Amino acid sequence: MNDPAAAAEPILRTPRERARAQTIADIVRLGREHLATQGAAALSLRAVARDLGVVSSAVYRYVANRDELLTLLLVDAYSELGDAVDAAVNAVPVRDFDGRFKALGRAVRAWALREPARYGLLFGSPVPGYQAPSSQTTTPGTRVIYRLIGILDGAYRAGALTATARTAVVPSALSADLEAIRSELGLAMPDELQANGALVWTSLFGAVSFEVFGQYGPDTFRARGELFEHHLTVLAAMAGLVPEGNPRDDPKSAATPV
Amino acid sequence: MNDPAAAAEPILRTPRERARAQTIADIVRLGREHLATQGAAALSLRAVARDLGVVSSAVYRYVANRDELLTLLLVDAYSELGDAVDAAVNAVPVRDFDGRFKALGRAVRAWALREPARYGLLFGSPVPGYQAPSSQTTTPGTRVIYRLIGILDGAYRAGALTATARTAVVPSALSADLEAIRSELGLAMPDELQANGALVWTSLFGAVSFEVFGQYGPDTFRARGELFEHHLTVLAAMAGLVPEGNPRDDPKSAATPV
DNA sequence: GCCTGTCAAGAGCAGTGCTCGCAATTGTTG
DNA sequence: CAACAATTGCGAGCACTGCTCTTGACAGGC
Numbered sequence: 001m002n003d004p005a006a007a008a009e010p011i012l013r014t015p016r017e018r019a020r021a022q023t024i025a026d027i028v029r030l031g032r033e034h035l036a037t038q039g040a041a042a043l044s045l046r047a048v049a050r051d052l053g054v055v056s057s058a059v060y061r062y063v064a065n066r067d068e069l070l071t072l073l074l075v076d077a078y079s080e081l082g083d084a085v086d087a088a089v090n091a092v093p094v095r096d097f098d099g100r101f102k103a104l105g106r107a108v109r110a111w112a113l114r115e116p117a118r119y120g121l122l123f124g125s126p127v128p129g130y131q132a133p134s135s136q137t138t139t140p141g142t143r144v145i146y147r148l149i150g151i152l153d154g155a156y157r158a159g160a161l162t163a164t165a166r167t168a169v170v171p172s173a174l175s176a177d178l179e180a181i182r183s184e185l186g187l188a189m190p191d192e193l194q195a196n197g198a199l200v201w202t203s204l205f206g207a208v209s210f211e212v213f214g215q216y217g218p219d220t221f222r223a224r225g226e227l228f229e230h231h232l233t234v235l236a237a238m239a240g241l242v243p244e245g246n247p248r249d250d251p252k253s254a255a256t257p258v
Numbered sequence: 259m260n261d262p263a264a265a266a267e268p269i270l271r272t273p274r275e276r277a278r279a280q281t282i283a284d285i286v287r288l289g290r291e292h293l294a295t296q297g298a299a300a301l302s303l304r305a306v307a308r309d310l311g312v313v314s315s316a317v318y319r320y321v322a323n324r325d326e327l328l329t330l331l332l333v334d335a336y337s338e339l340g341d342a343v344d345a346a347v348n349a350v351p352v353r354d355f356d357g358r359f360k361a362l363g364r365a366v367r368a369w370a371l372r373e374p375a376r377y378g379l380l381f382g383s384p385v386p387g388y389q390a391p392s393s394q395t396t397t398p399g400t401r402v403i404y405r406l407i408g409i410l411d412g413a414y415r416a417g418a419l420t421a422t423a424r425t426a427v428v429p430s431a432l433s434a435d436l437e438a439i440r441s442e443l444g445l446a447m448p449d450e451l452q453a454n455g456a457l458v459w460t461s462l463f464g465a466v467s468f469e470v471f472g473q474y475g476p477d478t479f480r481a482r483g484e485l486f487e488h489h490l491t492v493l494a495a496m497a498g499l500v501p502e503g504n505p506r507d508d509p510k511s512a513a514t515p516v
Numbered sequence: 517g518c519c520t521g522t523c524a525a526g527a528g529c530a531g532t533g534c535t536c537g538c539a540a541t542t543g544t545t546g
Numbered sequence: 547c548a549a550c551a552a553t554t555g556c557g558a559g560c561a562c563t564g565c566t567c568t569t570g571a572c573a574g575g576c
Binding site for chain 3: 274278313315316
């Protein structure tokens with residue numbers, strides 16, 4: 001996103017366009033810094049203009065309004081989180097599904113703790129009066145969940161998912177939702193595993209949010225890293241993943257891993 | 259909180275004190291309405307003053323500043339959520355631990371969907387520049403988790419908790435945290451069940467937050483009630499709870515309920 | 517009945533988002 | 547190279563915010 005040599009970026013011919021793109025990039029960078037120090041609600045175009053060394057109204061030549069800057073920052077943050085998750089997952093062998101899942105979880109937590117304000121913009125209470133334009137935010141905003149689904153579905157296809165028997169029954173309306181997702185994304189997982197995957201997804205972000213937003217008291221948990229690792233282990237088991245070196249040939253042979 | 263006949267409230271002797279208490283109650287009520295419609299960051303003392311039919315500076319006679327109003331609203335919301343959860347849990351027989359847990363979860367979700375802005379104030383991204391005074395907020399803010407712990411620990415003491423064998427090992431530093439909690443609250447549950455309970459806690463709020471904050475896309479899940487019920491079922495099983503009519507005499511006899 | 521504490525009012529400071537007209541710069545083009 | 551036109555910056559201005567301070571009015575307790 002902030003790399004001027006990004007492959008997908010269109011070539012900027014005229015020096016005017018280049019200067020303009022550079023200024024917008026500067027605005028996003030300054031906005032990101034302000035977001036990190038003061039939070040989304042305190043994001044001020046005037047302050048950005050000050051740091052940019054320009055009068056406030058000049059910023060409106062580049063960004064339509066405060067909401068558009070928020071959208072830029074949203075896309076920027078989603079992309080960075082997606083990049084961090086991709087890098088962490090790709091560092092683990094493709095067949096180590098359990099390891100890939102845990103790498104994803106750790107990457108999300110690490111990024112969130114490193115960038116609490118930006119994490120809050122993505123997964124905290126919605127900014128009042130701001131509605132993210134889905135045309136620009138859905139693609140970068142779905143990278144993590146798609147990656148998670150990919151790991152789980154890959155594990156299922158490889159016969160490495162277990163624990164199907166102990167899940168709850170999926171009722172019909174929910175089953176229709178899951179079928180729609182399955183066909184749209186070309187998944188193979190059955191309803192129960194998909195529903196469990198959804199719970200794993202929300203639980204992962206629930207655990208991270210509690211830590212980032214300070215919902216644990218200041219003293220109740222000191223070993224938060226260990227707590228998160230424990231949660232990851234339980235969540236992986238809930239999804240049906242088994243640790244490396246403990247593969248199962250037939251996912252239906254037994255429902256209860258040890 | 260908003261009940262003038264609350265038992266713990268001190269008796270207000272002079273008419274002045276009574277008028278003052280009434281005005282503060284009005285301010286909190288108006289603040290709550292503004293919170294519901296515009297969100298926490300847009301909460302404005304001037305707007306409250308306008309609705310109160312008074313000049314803006316007059317509000318400062320009753321509330322020190324915007325942060326103090328936020329604190330009042332925080333306590334107010336925590337108390338209402340706690341009351342809703344208590345009422346829902348108390349409506350289920352004491353020995354039906356699984357039912358009580360699910361009632362707690364449903365009460366949290368129902369209140370959150372009914373009061374999204376106030377839920378966001380409690381469990382969303384922290385308000386920038388505002389630090390909740392723990393002396394006033396911890397007691398009402400811990401009611402739900404204490405209630406949850408009470409259900410789980412009661413189930414454990416009654417021999418109604420299972421699934422101890424399939425949990426992950428708890429490392430030493432985390433074990434020390436859990437031991438501190440155990441002794442402070444007088445719990446009986448072992449480490450693994452406590453750690454699982456923490457995950458159930460964060461997962462419950464993770465699921466609710468995703469729904470309230472609109473993290474699911476607008477169309478991906480239509481049957482959100484069914485999805486939440488499924489999650490509750492899986493979380494109950496993760497905590498070791500078994501549905502009513504399926505009691506176990508010895509929690510250590512088997513680790514895998516069907 | 518007087519004094520004291522409480523209260524509302526209003527001006528004022530510093531900040532916010534955003535608009536508009538004017539001037540200057542700067543890239544493009546004849 | 548010079549003229550044109552697009553682009554950009556500036557500053558004033560409107561309406562809003564939180565918050566402070568001074569002034570004056572009022573009511574309760576001695």
